[in-house]
Amino acid sequence: MKRIFLLTGILLLIICFSFKKETGEQNWIRINQLGYTPEGTKVAVWCSKENKLPAFVDLVDAATQQTVYRITGLQPFGSYGPFNQTSRIRFTSFIKPGRYFLKAGNTVSPAFKIDEDVYKGSADFCLRYMRQQRSGFNPFLKDSCHTRDGYTLYGPMPDSSYVNVSGGWHDASDYLQYTTTSANATWHLLAAYQQYGHVFTDTKTANGLDGKNNVPDILDEAKWGLDWLLKMNPSDNIMFNQLGDDRDHMKMRIPKEDTNYYGRGIERPVYFVSGKPQVRGKFMNATTGVASTAGKFASTFALASKVYEKTDAGLSKNLYQKSLAAYAYGKKMPGVAQTASVKSPYIYAEGNWVDDMELAAASIYQANPEKQKAMLLDAYTYARQEPVTPWLGKDTAHHYEWYPFINLGHAVLANDLPKPQRDTIHDFYETGIKAVWNKAKQNAFYRGIPFIWCSNNLTTSFAIQCLAYRKMTGDDSYTELEQANIDWLFGCNPWGTSMVYGLPSWGDTPVDPHSAFTHLKQYPIDGGLVDGPVYTAIYKNLIGIQLNEPDEYAAFQSDLAVYHDDYGDYSTNEPTMDGTASLIYLLAAKEAEVNPIPGWHTDDYYKADLHTITESRALLRGDSTRKKIAFVFTADEYAEGLPLIQKTLVDEHVKASFFFTGRLYRKRAYQPFIKELYRQKHYLGPHSDQHILYNDWKNRDSMLVTRDSLENDYYNNVEAMNALGLWNNNRQEYFIPPYEWWNKRVGKWFAEMRVKLFSFTPGTRTNADYTWPEMGASYKSSEALIDLLRSFEVKHTLNGAILLIHAGTDPRRKDKLYAHLPSMIKELKAKGYDFCTIDRL
Template identity: 55%
Template sequence: MLLRLLFTLVLAVGLAAFIYRKEDSPVTVIRINLLGYRPANSKVAVWGTLTNQTISSFQLVDAQNDRLISTHPAGRAFGAYGPFQQTYRLDFSMVKRPGNYYLRTANGTRSPTFRIGDDVYDGAADVCLRYMRQQRSGYNPFLKDSCHTHDGYTLYGPMPDSTHIDVSGGWHDASDYLQYVTTSANATYHLLAAMRDFPDAFTDQHQANGLSGANGQPDVLDEARWGLDWLLKMHPTDDWLFNQLGDDRDHAGMRLPKEDSFYGKGFERPVYFATGQPQGMFRYKNRATGVASTAGKVSSALALGYQLWHKRQPAYADQLLKRSQSAYKLGIQKPGNCQTAPGRAPYFYEEENYTDDMELATVEQLNATGATDKQATTWQNTALKFAQQEPVTPWILNDTARHYQWYPFVNVGHAELAKKLPPRQRKIVTDFYKRGIEIIWQRAQQNAFYRGVPFVWCSNNLTTSFATQCFWYRRLTNDQHYTALEQASFDWLFGCNPWGTSFVYGLPSQGDTPTDPHSAFTHLKQYLIDGGLVDGPVRGSIYRNLIGITLQEPDEYAPFQSDVAVYHDDYGDYSTNEPTMDGTASLIYLLAARQAEGHSSQRRNKKASKKQPITSQIIKSNASQVQLAASSKISLYYKGAKVRGDTTVRRLALVFTGDEYADGGHKIARTLQKRGVRASFFLTGRFLRNPAFASVIRNLISEGHYIGPHSDQHLLYCDWKKRDSLLVSRTQFITDLRANYAALASFGINTNTSRIFLPPYEWYNDSISVWTHAEKAQLINYTPGTLSHADYTTPDAPNYRSSAAILQSIRSYRQASQTGLNGFILLMHLGTAPARTDKLYAHLDALVTELKNSSYQLVRVDEL
C-alpha cells in the first residue's frame, strides 16, 4: 500500500500531462453479477450515473468477438440511490444462450465480461470451503501448523475458576481468533444441511485434517465434522455447556494464529461457561437472560450430525444424539438469550432471540429420533408454538440492529418445520416467510438494486440469509412472485452493487473481489484467503461512529461511497471488510443450492434435447464443448488481466520488467542460460531506444526469452487513490502502446505474435483491460502473494524490502499455500536505482535452483 503512495509522490512532476480531470472519472457504470447467470434465472444489471444522464436502451455483446447480439430497452428510471443520481435496471432475462458477454450503452459505458450458463456456479461452494479450512484452530491445514493447543481455563462455571478443560479445535470466528459456540453451531448446521440437501455440489479433495488428498467422503463433511467435534468438547456433560473461547484481549495485536500468552495463564485461553447471567471480566458486561439461544443451536447441529453419521459411524453418531438431547433439555430448562462476553471494548454478540433456535432444535429432535404418530405430533406442536413466537426474524422488521442482535439471520426452523406439517399448518409457517419477504420487497422495489436489506454490521450475512429464505420459500410453495428479488440479493453479493465488487475473496477469480481484507493472513503474509465472505457495507452513520477504524490506503471506491452505505476494500476497516466464518458457511449452503438448480436445469435440457432434430442437438453439443474448454483450466484473472496460470500444474513464469535501469540484465541472462531457463521480459519503448541497453536486449532475444511491451513512456494509467479514475485517454493509451510495439519491431521482434502486455507500474483498471483487448493483446499482471515485485525499493523508502525478506516471502508462500507457486507470474526488475545495493538478481541463481529442486518447471509466460 505504501508502494502506491510512493509512486504518487515520485511521479507527480513527470505526470503533469496526465493530471486527473473530473471528466475522466467513471461517471457512469454498469454493475453485474461477476459470477454469472443461469439461462433460466432472472438476469438484470444496474446502470448508474454520478450525474443526471439518462439512457433509453442497452446492448448485449458477445465478448469473444465483440459481435452485437441484441438491443434492449432500458426500462424506467429508478432515480437516485446512494452515490448515483440516476439508475436503471437493465433486464436481459430473455437471453438464454450460454456464452461470454458484456453490456454497453450508447454513451460508451461497458460492463465487465460475464458468463451465462447452467454451470456458472459449479465449484463455488468448494471454493468457500477453503476459507473454512483456513479458519481451523488446533491443527491448521493452511499453515500446516498447530495453534491454540492449550485451550483452556474455565470462567463462571460450577467448577473452580481456572480449571483446565480441553476445548482445542473448532474454527476461529473471523480475522481475530475468538471462538463462539453460537456462530460455530450455526456454521456447522449449514454445512451439514448443504451436504444433506445438495450432496453433488461437493468434491472429495481433502483429508479429515484438511490436507490435500481424498478420504472417501465429501470435503464439506470433513469440515462439518471439525465443527461437531468442537461442539462436543464445549458441551462435555449433560449439564455443562460453554459458550465462548477467548475474549477481546485477543485484539491486542495482529498476528498469525499460534499460542497466545496474554490471557494470564500460560498459553491457555479462558472458556466462558453458559450461565444465562450477565458476564464480562472487565469494564463491560453483556445482558444474557438464559441459555436457550446457544443450547438450541448446539442441539440442532448435533442432531443433524447424528442423521448424517448414524450409518457411517454409529458409535460417534450415538454420542452426537446424546449430547443433542442434553443440549435441548438445557434450552428448555433455561429459556432466554446467551450473549457473548465482552472484555475491554463494548462490542459483543448481543443476541436477543432464542425461540427460533428452539424451534429448529425441536424439529431436529423429531428428525433424529424418528418419532411417529402421537409423539411426532407433540414435537410438531411444540415447534409450531416456538415458531409463532417469532414468525418474522426481527431484523426484517427493523431498519437497524445491534451487532448480532437477532441471530441467526434466517429462521431455519420455519423451513424444516414446514416439511413436517400437513398442508394447512404448513401454509401457516410458509406465510411467516412470505410476510418477511414482503416487508423487504416493499423497501427493495423502490431502488434499481432491489435492495431492501438494512446496512447494519454484517449486512452481507443478512443478504445471504435473506436470499436463502427466498429460496426456501420458493421451493416450499412454488410461488415465483419473489424470484427477481431473490436473484437481486444473490447478485448483490457478487458485484451488482454500487461498488461493482464481489464480496467474496477470490470469487470469481477473474473479477473484482476484496484484495486487502481485515485479516492477518493477507496483511502480514499476503496469503490468499479464497472463499471468505466479508462483512459488507454499513450505513454511513454506523461507520462514522465505530471505534479504531483508520484506512491504510486511499479509497479506490471513493466516488461510490454515500450516507446510504459505505464499503472499503481496506485492511483498516474491520466493519465492512473482515471475512467471517459463519457468514461464509451460510453462503456455502446458498452456493450449493444454486449449483444444484443449475444441474437440474441441465438434466431437463438434456432430456428435452433428445426430442429435437439432430441438427439442433449438434449445435448444442458444440456450444457445450466450447464452454467446457473455456473453463477447463484453473487460471486466475483480475479486472480482465490474467494474474495466474493453471494452479493444478507445478509450473511458473519468471517475469522481468525494464524501463530506466538495466544493471542486472547481463547477469540475469547468464544465470538463466546456465540453468536452462526461458523467462519473459517486458520492456518500455524508452528502454528499447536506450543505446546502452541494446546489447542486453539482443542477448535476451538470442536466448529465446519472451519479449513483450510495457508501454512506451511508462505511463501511469489510473489514479492511485481512485483506481477507476483514468489519467489517460483511450487515444493516448493506443498511441503509447503502438509506439512501444514499433520499438520492439526495431529489434526484429514479431509484434503479431508478441501480444501479451504487462501494464506500467503493474497498475490498471477495467478500461485498460478493454482497450488492451481491442488492440488484440492480452493483459497480464504479477500474481499477488509474495514480495518479489518490491525488489526495486531503496533503503530510504518506507516500503523498503531487503532481498532476504523478498526471498523468504516467496519461500513462505510456496510452503504455506496448498497450491504453492503453481501458475505463478513471479515479477522482478531488470535493474534498480543505484541507492539499492542489495540486488535481488544477485540471488537469482539460488532462487532458480531452489524452485527446480522443488520440482517446478520454469516457462515463458506465453506457455503458462
C-alpha cells in the same frame, strides 16, 4: 489494486475499461461477475451520476463483438447512494450460453458468462477459507495453534479449571471462538452436505491436507466443527459459550504466535453457559438464560445424528442423545446467552432464542419421527412465538441481535406439519420476505437489507430464506429479489466489487481485507466473505478505524453507506467464518438447481420469463420479446366446436392447448376428437373435474373450497385423462382454474403440487365468447371481440399472449368465436406471429 483477468485483443480493452474507476466516468453497469445461468434470472443495474437513462442497452457477444439482444424501455428508479439515476437492465429471456458484455453508448460492463457452470465449484472454493480458519491443527499453515485451550470461567467447577476445548474455527480475523457462530456454521455445512452433497469434491483428508478419504470435503469440514462442539458440551449440564475474549484484539498475528494475552501463557478462557450476565467491559452483558445456545447445540447435534445415521451408528446415537439433553437444558432455562467482552463495548448481542428452540425441536423430530412426534407441537408452538425474524424489513439492529439471521426452523418444520399449519409457516416466511421487498422494490439494486455490521451475512441469509420459501411452496414470485441478493454479493452493488475474496478469480474482489493472513504474510484467504457495507453513520462512529491506502472506491461512497477494501476497515472488510459457511450452503444450492429443460432446442435462445408477468402466482403472459401466441381452448358442458377447431389447426399447421373438465373427458361423444388432438401432439390438460368455483366473486380472498376438496377435484380430473391414456408424468403440468377465477392461496396450493397455474392475458377479451345476447351489456359479439383483440395488439402487441377461446358455448349464443378461428390465424400469421402450446410459450 484489484484482480483483473486479462484477455487478448478487443476483449482485453473492454474488461480493462469497465473495471477502471477513473474520476471522469459518470456511468456504470453493475453485473454479477460470476455470471448467469441460462434459465435463471439475469439482471444488471445501470448507475449514473448524471440524471439520465440510455434509450437501450445492447448485449454483445464478447467473441464476435456482435449485438445479440437489445434491452429497451428502461424504467428509472431514481437516485441511490452515490448515483443520481439508476435502472434495472433485464435480459432473463436471453438464454444462449456464451461470454457477453452489456453496452450503452460508451458505457461497457465487465464481460460475463451465461452458462450452466457459473456456480460450479464455488461452494468448494469457499471451503478453503473454512479450512484456513481451523484452530488446533491448521492445514493451511501446516502447524498447530491454541493447543492449551482453555481455563474455565463462571462454571460450577472452580474458576481456571482446565478443560480441553482445542479445535474448531477462529471466528473471523481475530481468534475468538463462539458456540453461537460455530454451531450455526456447522449446521449450514451439514445441511449443505445433506441436501446438495453431490456438488462437492473429495480432495482433502479429514485434517484438511491434500488427499482423498472417500468423504466429500464439505462433510470433513462439518465434522471439524462438530468435534469442537462436542468438546464445548462435554456433559448434559455443562455447556461453554465462548473461547477467548476481546483481549485477543491487542494486535494482529498469525494464530500460532499467540502468547500471554490472558495472563495464563497460551491458555485462553472458556466461558460457561451460566444463564446469568457476564463481564462486558465496564458493564455486564444482558444474558437472560441458556436456550439460545442450548438450542443451537441441540439442532446441530440432531442434524448430525441424521447425517451419520447410516455411516456411523455409534456416533449418530450419541449425537441424538446429546441433542435431547441440550434441548431439555434449553427448556429448563429459557432466554438468551450473550457473549462476554472485557475491554471493548462490542459483543454478539443476541436478543432472541425461540427460533433456536424451534429449529432444535424440528431437527430432533426429523432425527427420530416415530418417537419424537411431540416435538412437532413444540416446534410449531415456538414458531408462532416468533413468526418473522424481527430485523426483516427494519433499518437497523444491534450486532448479531437476531441471530441466526433468519428462522431456519420454519424451513425444517414446514413439510412435516398438517396442511393448515404448513400454510401458516409458509405465510410466516413470506411475510418476512414481503417486509424486505417493500423496501427493496424502491431502488434498482432491490436492496432491502439494512447496512448494519455484517450486512453481507444478512444478505446471504435472506437469499437463503427466499430460496427455502421457493423450494417449499413452488412460488417463484420473489425469484428476482432472491437473485438480486446473490448478484449483490458478486458485484451488482454500487462499488462494483465481489464481496468474496478471490471469487471470481478474474473479477474485482477484495485483496486487502482486515486479516493478519493477508496483511502480515500476503497469504490469500480464498473464499472468505467479508462483512460488507455499513451505514456511513455507523462507520463514522466506530473506534480505531483508519484507512491505510487511498480509497479506490471513493467515487462510490455516499451518505448512505460505505465499503472499503482496506485492511484498516474492520467494519466492512473483515471476513467471517459463519457468514462464509452460510454462503457455502447458498452456493451449493445454486449449483445443484441448474437443470436444463429436456428437449429444449439448442437454437431456441429465448425462454419466457415466468417471473415478471404474474398475478396471484399464475402465468398470464409469456415472453413479450417474441412473437409467439398460445391458443388455449377450454370446455366443460359444451364442446361442439371441436371438429371445426381441430380441422383448422391441421389446415394451418398450428399447435394449441386444450383444457377440459373431467366430466367432458368422460363424455363418449367427444372422446374420439380428444384422442385425435392428443395424437396430433396438442397439449391437453385439466380444468377441474366438476368446474367448481374456488373463491367468492365479490370477495376474492374468501375461499369456497377446502384444500382437500380442491385437490380431490383436480386429481379426479387427472384420473379422467388417465382413463383415456392422455396423461404424461414426465412433463411440466399446467392448469387453468375453472371460471379463470382464483386467488393467491389457490395459486400457492397448486405451486406446492408442482402444477403451474395460468390464465388468459388480461385485456385480450376473447375469453368473453361464452356470453349470449340475453346477458345484455355483458354480451360481446365475435366481431366486437376480434376488434378488441386488434386494438390490444396495436397498443401492447400479442407477443407471449395467451388467447382463451371456448371450445363450445351455451346454445343461446349463435355467433361462435371459434368459427372465426381460420381468419384469425391467417391475420395473425400475416403480422408475423407464430403459435405454440402453453408449455412452449
